[in-house]
Amino acid sequence: MTDQSGREPEQRLPARRPPSEAAPAARxxxxxxxxxxxxxxERAAKIVSQSASARWVGFLVVCVTILFMTIYYFYEVGAPxxxxxxxxxxxAEVQQVTAIERGYNIYQANCARCxxxxxxxxxxxxxxxxxxxxxxxxxxxxxxxxxxxxxAGGRYVCGSASSLMPVWADTNGGPLNYRQxxxxxxxxxxxxxxxxxxxxxxxxxxxxxxxxxxxxFRGWVDPAFKPDPAAxxxxxxxxxxxxxxxxxxxxxxxxxxxxxxxxxxxIAFDVKELEAPAGxxxxxxxxxxxxxxxxxxxxxxxADRTKVADNxxxxxxxxxxxxxxxxxxxxxxxxCSIHPIAAMTGTLTVK
Numbered sequence: 001m002t003d004q005s006g007r008e009p010e011q012r013l014p015a016r017r018p019p020s021e022a023a024p025a026a027r028x029x030x031x032x033x034x035x036x037x038x039x040x041x042e043r044a045a046k047i048v049s050q051s052a053s054a055r056w057v058g059f060l061v062v063c064v065t066i067l068f069m070t071i072y073y074f075y076e077v078g079a080p081x082x083x084x085x086x087x088x089x090x091x092a093e094v095q096q097v098t099a100i101e102r103g104y105n106i107y108q109a110n111c112a113r114c115x116x117x118x119x120x121x122x123x124x125x126x127x128x129x130x131x132x133x134x135x136x137x138x139x140x141x142x143x144x145x146x147x148x149x150x151x152a153g154g155r156y157v158c159g160s161a162s163s164l165m166p167v168w169a170d171t172n173g174g175p176l177n178y179r180q181x182x183x184x185x186x187x188x189x190x191x192x193x194x195x196x197x198x199x200x201x202x203x204x205x206x207x208x209x210x211x212x213x214x215x216x217f218r219g220w221v222d223p224a225f226k227p228d229p230a231a232x233x234x235x236x237x238x239x240x241x242x243x244x245x246x247x248x249x250x251x252x253x254x255x256x257x258x259x260x261x262x263x264x265x266x267i268a269f270d271v272k273e274l275e276a277p278a279g280x281x282x283x284x285x286x287x288x289x290x291x292x293x294x295x296x297x298x299x300x301x302x303a304d305r306t307k308v309a310d311n312x313x314x315x316x317x318x319x320x321x322x323x324x325x326x327x328x329x330x331x332x333x334x335x336c337s338i339h340p341i342a343a344m345t346g347t348l349t350v351k
Contacts, residue, residue, distance in 0.1 A: 075087055076088065096186060097196065099182065099183045099186040099187075100183075100186045100187050100190045100196055100219065101196050101197060101198075101199050102180075102183040102187075102199075102201075103183035103184045103185070103186045103187025103188070103190075104187050104196065104198065104217060105199070105201040106176070106180055106183055106184045106187070107184060107187050107188070109201070110168070110175075110176075110184075111128075111184075113126075114126055114127050114128035114164075115128035115129070115130075115131050116128070116131075118132055118220075119131035119132035119188075119220055120132060122313070122337040122338050123337075125305060125337065125340050126340070127164065127294070127338055127339045127340060127341070128164075128165075128294075129294065129338075131188065131220070132220040134221075134222050134225040134227075135227055137189075137220060137221050137222075137225075138225055138226075138227055139227065141188065141189075142189075143185050143189060146184075146185045146188055146189075147181060147185060149165065150167075150168040150169055150174075150176070150181050150184065150185070151167070151168070151169040151171065151172055151181070152167065152172065153165050153166055153167040153168075153172070154166070154292075154294070155292075164293055164294055164339075165294075168181065168184075169181055187219070188220070189219070189221055190218075190219025190220065190221060191219045191221050191222075191223050192218050192219050192220060192221060192222050192223075193218075193219075193222075193223060194218065194219065195216045195217070195218055196216060196217055196218070196219070197214055197215075197216055198214075198215040198216060198217055257280075257281065257282055257283055258276060258277055258280075258282040258283070259282070259283040259284070259285050259321065260274050260276060260282065260283065260284045260285065261284075261285050261287075262274070262284055262285070262286050262287070262298055262334070263286075263287040263288075263289065264286070264287070264288045264289060264290055264296040264336065264344065265289040265290060266290070267290060267293060267296075267339055267341075267343060267344065268343035268344060269334075269336070269343065269344050269345075269346055271346060272346040272347065273346060273347055273349070274334060274346060274347070274348045274349070275348075275349045275350075275351065276324070276327070276348060276349075276350050277350070277351070278326075278327060278328060278329040278330075278350045278351055279326050279327075279328070279329075280326050281323060281324060281325055281326050282324050283321050283322060283323055283324065284298055284311075284321070284322040284324060284334075285319070285320075285321045286298050286311075286314070286319065286320050286321070286322060287318075287319045288314040288316070288317055288318055288319070288320075289317055290317065291316045291317050292316075293338075293339075294315075294338050294339070295313040295314055295315040295316070295338050296313065296314055296336050296338055296339065296344070297311045297312060297313045297314065297336055297337055297338060298311055298322060298334055298335075298336065299311055299334070299335055299336070299337050300324060300327075300332050300333070300334055300348060301332065301333045301334075301335060302332065302333075303331075303333070308325075308327065308332065309322070309324050309325065310337075313337070313338060327350045328350065329350050329351050330350055331347060331348070331349055331350075332347070332348040332349075332350060333345060333346070333347060333348065334346050334347075334348045
């Protein structure tokens with residue numbers, strides 16, 4: 001449009017373009033060289049050959065993929081007829097072995113001082129109850145029970161907050177995290193049919209003994225163990241005899257038999273010195289005034305810790321008279337097998 005002033009409206013219309021010639025048709029058509037000649041038999045055969053090769057390549061790719069997936073499937077779940085072990089099961093077994101070996105170190109560092117290196121407990125002169133007894137492992141010390149005890153402490157076992165068994169789980173203020181608790185339980189439940197390697201807890205390297213061989217250990221659980229049908233079930237608060245058996249009642253003593261008196265209170269004996277006649281049976285009247293501490297007893301030992309009288313444990317407050325067989329003249333030790341400490345140890349002189 002024009003913007004010149006003084007012109008009529010007709011004169012403000014766009015200016016007309018000058019006439020031009022039409023574009024040649026060749027401008028909109030491809031050159032002859034761009035048009036391919038007719039399809040020759042040779043080119044048709046080549047196209048068919050290339051198409052067949054592509055299909056064969058695709059077929060081979062599909063076959064290889066199916067073969068790989070089939071092999072991987074049986075690698076994961078195991079070959080039929082038990083020809084191979086499933087990878088997940090094999091890995092789970094490796095992880096279980098690792099957990100048991102770590103749990104062994106946790107046990108030795110934290111539990112062996114009370115329960116003994118082999119779980120022998122009171123039978124080996126330690127203050128904690130026996131753990132390696134097959135009856136307890138079969139009927140009592142299952143994974144759930146052990147986790148509850150380690151989490152809540154001895155009060156879970158005997159219902160007493162004054163129990164000597166401490167809390168171990170860090171969720172309740174103990175020193176062990178959930179993984180260490182699981183590893184400790186794995187060791188306590190490890191089978192005796194398998195051998196494991198002792199490893200340095202800091203380096204995780206096998207421990208070499210003085211003979212130059214790698215040190216090993218075995219679990220405690222006998223997979224083939226079956227309890228005697230007449231055996232007594234293991235009670236929840238128990239530290240006594242192996243096999244879960246109830247101690248037989250003691251034999252009676254003649255009226256003129258010497259009876260010694262011992263009282264346990266506050267995890268201590270009230271006497272440190274006792275005398276008894278040599279060559280004749282005598283009795284020990286034992287009064288236990290403690291409850292919820294794992295129990296007390298009075299055993300008689302030689303200087304080399306050999307027991308000459310292994311008496312039943314009183315779990316709670318009560319009284320019992322132990323019958324002691326005739327002893328030769330000499331000096332013996334009377335001791336509580338549950339708490340073999342100085343406060344519960346004394347000297348028995350037989351003459």
